[in-house]
Amino acid sequence: MQRNDLLLRQSAWMQEVENSPVVLSNRIRLARNLENIPFPHVLTAEGAWQAEDVLAAALQKIEIEGDRLTYLALNSLPPLEVKVLLEKHLISLDLANAKRPRGVALTQDHRLAVMVNEEDHVRIQVLMPGDRLTESFRQASLVDDALEAEVDFCFREAQGYLTACPTNVGTGMRASVMVHLPAMVMTNQVQQVLGTLTQLGLTVRGLFGEGSQALGNIFQLSNQITLGKSEEDIITHLQAVTRQMVEIEMTARENMRQQASLMLEDKIWRARGILQNARRLSSEEMMHFLSMDRLGTDMGMIPGTGTSFTAMLINSHPGCLQYVLDKELEPEQRDEERSRIIRAAMSEKRGD
Amino acid sequence: MLCHRCGQREASMHLIQTVNGKTRELYLCEQCAKQSQEMNPVFHPAMGVAGLLQALWGFNPAVNEVQKEENCPVCGVSFTQITRAGKLGCSRCYEKFEAQLAPVLRRLHGGGQHKGKIPQRRGAVIRDKMEIKELKERLQALIRQENFEEAAGVRDQIKGLEQTLGVGGDANAKE
Numbered sequence A: 001m002q003r004n005d006l007l008l009r010q011s012a013w014m015q016e017v018e019n020s021p022v023v024l025s026n027r028i029r030l031a032r033n034l035e036n037i038p039f040p041h042v043l044t045a046e047g048a049w050q051a052e053d054v055l056a057a058a059l060q061k062i063e064i065e066g067d068r069l070t071y072l073a074l075n076s077l078p079p080l081e082v083k084v085l086l087e088k089h090l091i092s093l094d095l096a097n098a099k100r101p102r103g104v105a106l107t108q109d110h111r112l113a114v115m116v117n118e119e120d121h122v123r124i125q126v127l128m129p130g131d132r133l134t135e136s137f138r139q140a141s142l143v144d145d146a147l148e149a150e151v152d153f154c155f156r157e158a159q160g161y162l163t164a165c166p167t168n169v170g171t172g173m174r175a176s177v178m179v180h181l182p183a184m185v186m187t188n189q190v191q192q193v194l195g196t197l198t199q200l201g202l203t204v205r206g207l208f209g210e211g212s213q214a215l216g217n218i219f220q221l222s223n224q225i226t227l228g229k230s231e232e233d234i235i236t237h238l239q240a241v242t243r244q245m246v247e248i249e250m251t252a253r254e255n256m257r258q259q260a261s262l263m264l265e266d267k268i269w270r271a272r273g274i275l276q277n278a279r280r281l282s283s284e285e286m287m288h289f290l291s292m293d294r295l296g297t298d299m300g301m302i303p304g305t306g307t308s309f310t311a312m313l314i315n316s317h318p319g320c321l322q323y324v325l326d327k328e329l330e331p332e333q334r335d336e337e338r339s340r341i342i343r344a345a346m347s348e349k350r351g352d
Numbered sequence B: 001m002l003c004h005r006c007g008q009r010e011a012s013m014h015l016i017q018t019v020n021g022k023t024r025e026l027y028l029c030e031q032c033a034k035q036s037q038e039m040n041p042v043f044h045p046a047m048g049v050a051g052l053l054q055a056l057w058g059f060n061p062a063v064n065e066v067q068k069e070e071n072c073p074v075c076g077v078s079f080t081q082i083t084r085a086g087k088l089g090c091s092r093c094y095e096k097f098e099a100q101l102a103p104v105l106r107r108l109h110g111g112g113q114h115k116g117k118i119p120q121r122r123g124a125v126i127r128d129k130m131e132i133k134e135l136k137e138r139l140q141a142l143i144r145q146e147n148f149e150e151a152a153g154v155r156d157q158i159k160g161l162e163q164t165l166g167v168g169g170d171a172n173a174k175e
Helices: A002-008 A045-059 A081-086 A093-097 A133-148 A182-186 A190-200 A233-257 A263-276 A281-296 A309-315 A319-323 A331-347 B030-039 B049-056 B078-086 B091-096 B098-109 B126-143 B149-164
Strands: A023-032 A068-073 A105-108 A112-116 A122-129 A173-180 A202-205 A219-223 B013-019 B024-029 B063-065
Touching: A002 A068, A002 A081, A002 A319, A023 A133, A023 A309, A045 A068, A045 A112, A045 A133, A045 B013, A081 A093, A081 A319, A105 B126, A112 A133, A122 A133, A133 A173, A133 A233, A173 A233, A173 B024, A182 A190, A182 A233, A190 A202, A190 A219, A190 A233, A219 A233, A233 A263, A263 A281, A263 A331, A281 A309, A281 A331, A309 A319, A309 A331, A319 A331, B091 B098, B126 B149
Parallel strands: none
Antiparallel strands: A023 A122, A023 A173, A068 A105, A105 A112, A112 A122, A173 A219, A202 A219, B013 B024, B013 B063
């Protein structure tokens, strides 16, 4: 019962924030490893159990602004609940698929999600709406300190925090922002612009991370380099690039408004029409039309709805859908149920 | 074990040769191994994600691997295994394979040492050392600016910190 309540709660990172039409959310991830224990991928089952025990105990003592962490051992969780955690971005695909003892500790508002025995023993994640990465890092760092009071983390003066994969060594930090770039996609600028980001030491991925397509015109930008730069420098750099990305997107939106206003309006109103009236919606369709709808709302072309864009996008994925309705659904039934919840969400008025 | 090729000298190298997907293992002495490496042509197999990752680590499956395999004393993982998995086995691997890892870290992060957070509890000494380093850089800058008054203050700060750490000697090495 209690776990059900925890999983169904609205994640803080999916909330709408004022004046952030492009940056939807941000995330800070810190990788940490226990001293004197092999990294999870070479650990024996017993070793992994031990690491999990130690970390779960330490994690459950942690409280952030009065919100205490709850530890969920993934090995004893039904597969559907693992899927919900994955769709809500609270755990990674690697953690979901791993067989070894592993888990995640969550706050009630899902802003903090600490993975245990992922690629590294500890992956502290803070997920927040908007672009305030500095605040997210501050919170992640507090959790890091609280954990370090209980356990010893691998750290060397020259290499910083040691991680299983050398791509994370140093700060162990991956800072990322989730951005919505429909106008850049529609004006065919996105490939070219995002392509230059690798030269700036950043990585671009789709909504669901590595290897996922940029469905719904949503992209994740994150830092590539973790060694030789401080957390502040990494965040400042990512924010500077993000600001430029926002500018390019906003310019593209204005250009479209001026040069192809009718085409744009037509696309946006059609999207709204389908979302409000369709009796079946596939995931891809939904993401495409929600993206257009959100663009129209941002540009003041159509009235806003009461529900958050990101929440609609995430909560109508197969796992979340089945979990909320508490029944297994065939793909066709999912499309039907999806259209039902989107219709309901679209008819809510802003401020209701 | 004697060298598979000359049959005379003691084999010190383990050679894994992959040609057209067929793997052959050889134990060679140092001299024969060198020769064999020079003679073999290098060709590029179709590069998948795995190939790209391995290339990043400076590992090409089409090229002969010639190395003395040593294992990490803590987790037992060898550098070949690390290369294949793209992951180290434990914190000790970072010391054990430091030399092989250095170019990988350079490629990934462009070189440089850790800057940034130091553990709150266990990092007290390191934090002091870092502060000394920063103060020394500041001292140099102040001297360049001929701001000797402030420089003297910074120098005293450095001395103070070094005393608490119990080190000294090189404090004024660069006057």
